[in-house]
Each structure stands twice: as structure tokens, then as C-alpha cells.
Amino acid sequence: MILSHAEIKTVLPHRYPMLLVDAVRSIEPGESIVAIKNVTGNEPCFAGLSDATKPYGYAYPQSLILESFGQAASIIYTLGRQKASDFGAVMLFGSARDCRFHGDVFPGDTMEHHARLERSLSDAAIFAGDVWVNNRRVVEVGQFIVAIRAAVAP
Amino acid sequence: MSIKLTCDVAAPLQAIDEVVRIDTLGITIKKLVSPSEPFFLGHFPTYPIFPGVFIIEAVNQAAIYYGSKYVGRLRMTEIRSVRFFSQVLPGDVLQCDCQCVGSPKGELLMVDALCRCEARKVASVKLTYRMEKALDSQPRRD
Amino acid sequence: MSQKTETEEREELRQLIAEVMDVDAQSFGDESHFIEEVGVDSLMALEIMVAVEKKYHVKFLEPELRKITCLKNVHELLIEKRGASVP
Numbered sequence: 001m002i003l004s005h006a007e008i009k010t011v012l013p014h015r016y017p018m019l020l021v022d023a024v025r026s027i028e029p030g031e032s033i034v035a036i037k038n039v040t041g042n043e044p045c046f047a048g049l050s051d052a053t054k055p056y057g058y059a060y061p062q063s064l065i066l067e068s069f070g071q072a073a074s075i076i077y078t079l080g081r082q083k084a085s086d087f088g089a090v091m092l093f094g095s096a097r098d099c100r101f102h103g104d105v106f107p108g109d110t111m112e113h114h115a116r117l118e119r120s121l122s123d124a125a126i127f128a129g130d131v132w133v134n135n136r137r138v139v140e141v142g143q144f145i146v147a148i149r150a151a152v153a154p
Numbered sequence: 155m156s157i158k159l160t161c162d163v164a165a166p167l168q169a170i171d172e173v174v175r176i177d178t179l180g181i182t183i184k185k186l187v188s189p190s191e192p193f194f195l196g197h198f199p200t201y202p203i204f205p206g207v208f209i210i211e212a213v214n215q216a217a218i219y220y221g222s223k224y225v226g227r228l229r230m231t232e233i234r235s236v237r238f239f240s241q242v243l244p245g246d247v248l249q250c251d252c253q254c255v256g257s258p259k260g261e262l263l264m265v266d267a268l269c270r271c272e273a274r275k276v277a278s279v280k281l282t283y284r285m286e287k288a289l290d291s292q293p294r295r296d
Numbered sequence: 297m298s299q300k301t302e303t304e305e306r307e308e309l310r311q312l313i314a315e316v317m318d319v320d321a322q323s324f325g326d327e328s329h330f331i332e333e334v335g336v337d338s339l340m341a342l343e344i345m346v347a348v349e350k351k352y353h354v355k356f357l358e359p360e361l362r363k364i365t366c367l368k369n370v371h372e373l374l375i376e377k378r379g380a381s382v383p
Contacts (some may be wrong), residue, residue, distance in 0.1 A: 014197060066233070092241070094236060095238065126342075
């Protein structure tokens with residue numbers, strides 16, 4: 001199964017500028033996913049850079065790489081269930097360990113997230129996986145736990 | 155001390171509004187989470203929550219700034235652990251208290267941060283950085 | 297390969313849990329309640345159980361995960377999972 005960007009919006013509550021998954025290449029609901037996000041020089045995160053910014057300054061922020069991965073991973077869980085709007089819950093970043101950054105991502109790169117659901121509980125999901133750019137593994141995610149909470153602002 | 159930081163690297167937000175303290179042992183920063191930040195539109199449309207990854211980003215920017223004063227250019231190589239205890243919402247003031255410790259061989263910097271909003275603990279963030287001295291001509295000392 | 301005594305295993309578990317919770321191993325007793333006394337939240341309790349599963353090659357069910365509240369009952373559950381007590 002593959003998902004278009006429009007279909008991703010039916011399973012994730014995130015919206016612009018925080019929807020960081022472009023398309024799903026393949027998915028085993030409840031098990032694993034391969035999803036992508038293209039990085040363009042037109043992203044908001046590059047808007048503040050000056051003409052004097054060095055090439056290394058164009059590295060896509062690592063916090064956003066992780067967010068993109070986390071959203072891709074969350075799709076594994078939510079696709080097996082209801083639509084995001086029926087879901088009645090938010091998936092929030094709970095904790096992570098052993099996330100290693102081996103390389104950088106630049107405008108023009110496609111980040112390919114390979115995520116797997118390791119444990120699924122009623123109020124938490126545990127993921128692991130990698131982020132690839134072509135055949136370079138740029139990030140290794142050892143453990144990524146998402147907490148599932150009622151969507152009521154305190 | 156209020157500092158307008160211009161960090162010439164891509165960033166999803168300006169995560170430092172104020173540097174509360176900075177010395178060789180570490181850095182404490184504050185970020186006023188404004189309801190009008192553009193990312194709240196999408197995170198999420200009906201219930202704005204400061205993204206957890208932006209707490210990591212705040213610690214990262216604090217570490218980079220610390221590096222610019224004391225050790226040179228830094229590149230994050232690992233999130234050893236990050237744990238979120240409670241949500242950060244529009245209007246909150248996020249304070250990140252970061253301890254920065256160099257590794258014995260001098261190539262790595264360990265940054266351990268405790269992040270709070272007022273008295274409420276919001277996150278614990280432990281990051282590892284590689285010091286990229288070889289790529290900088292010389293660490294900047296302002 | 298010699299078998300660990302129950303005491304040795306208890307201490308090994310204590311170290312593992314302390315590492316996950318990022319506290320000193322001696323700062324909590326065998327019956328200190330993780331959430332109420334040691335300040336662990338429910339996600340951290342889950343992380344503890346995942347770490348125990350990985351180290352000891354066991355698998356807990358969700359109802360069992362919810363029952364874990366202190367070192368003593370983590371250990372008891374682990375022993376029960378393996379189906380044998382070590383003298």
C-alpha cells in the first residue's frame with residue numbers, strides 16, 4: 001500500500017508547516033513503513049539564512065529530521081486504526097534514546113524513513129528505525145516512544 | 155542579559171530569547187513561547203502544543219551558542235536520551251538549564267539539560283556533540 | 297555458565313532500572329513505588345519494562361506492564377516469566 005500526501009492528512013493531525021511527511025512508499029499497517037520527505041531550499045527553516053551562510057549552515061535541522069521520522073512512524077500505528085479525526089487522541093513525542101546522527105540532509109535530498117513498530121500499547125507505541133538519503137544512512141533511531149493522549153487541551 | 159542571537163545555520167524557530175547564564179560549566183536559556191508562532195497553526199490546528207522536538211532544538215541552539223563562546227563549532231551526533239514530562243503550551247516560558255562537559259579526549263561535548271516551565275519539569279534532554287575544530291580556522295571568542 | 301543468585305539478579309535489575317530512570321541505584325528500595333516515590337512517570341515505567349525485556353529475552357503483556365510498580369515486583373514477574381526460580 002502506498003499513501004499520497006492527501007491521504008496522509010487523513011491519518012495525521014499535523015498540518016502546514018508541521019506536516020513533515022510527503023508520501024508513503026510502502027506500509028505494513030501495525031508493523032513497518034517506508035515514507036519520504038523531500039527537503040527543499042524553500043522550507044521555512046532556511047528562510048533566515050543570509051547570502052553569506054556557509055554550506056554547512058544549510059543542513060536540515062536535526063530536530064526536524066526527528067520530527068519527520070516520528071510522524072512517519074506514527075502512521076504505522078494510526079493507519080491500522082481509525083481516521084485521525086475519529087481517533088480522538090493525539091500522539092505526542094514521549095521519549096527517545098540512542099538516536100545517532102551519521103550525516104546531514106541538505107536541500108535537494110529526499111529523506112527516506114524506515115520505521116518499525118516494536119510494541120503497541122493502548123497508551124503508547126514504541127518505534128525504531130533509520131533515516132536514509134539515497135544509500136547513506138543519516139540517522140539511526142534506537143528507540144522512539146510516542147504517548148497517546150486524549151486530545152483535550154488542559 | 156538579553157541577546158539577539160544570529161546563528162547562521164538553518165533553524166525551525168528562534169529557540170533562545172534570553173541567555174540567563176553562560177560559563178564554562180554550561181548555559182541556561184529562556185524561550186517565551188508565543189501563541190503567534192507560525193508552527194502552532196499545524197501543531198495542531200485545534201490544540202496548540204509546542205513540539206517536543208523544539209525543546210531538543212532549544213537545547214541544541216543553547217549548545218551551539220555555548221560552543222561559539224568556549225569550544226568552537228559543534229555538530230550534534232547523538233540524542234542519548236530525551237524524555238518529556240509535560241506539555242509546553244503557548245504563553246509558557248521555557249527554561250533550559252544545560253550542563254556542558256567535554257569528553258576526556260576532547261573531541262566530544264556532552265550536554266545534559268533539564269527543561270522547565272516555571273517550577274514544572276517539562277523535559278530531560280541529553281545530547282552528544284562532536285567538536286569540529288578541524289573545520290573551523292579558530293574558535294570564535296567574542 | 298553459572299546461574300546468578302536471586303540476589304545478584306535483583307542487583308543487576310536495580311542497576312538496569314537506575315540507568316533507565318537516570319537515578320542513583322542506591323536511591324530506591326526494593327519496594328519503593330516507581331511512580332509515587334521515585335518520581336518515574338508511566339512512560340518511564342514502560343521504558344523500564346522494555347529494557348528488562350531486551351536484557352532478559354522475555355516479553356510482558358500489557359496488563360503485566362501496568363502492574364509493575366517497584367523493583368521487587370519487576371523481579372518477581374521476571375522470575376515467573378522464565379518459569380523457574382533461582383535458589
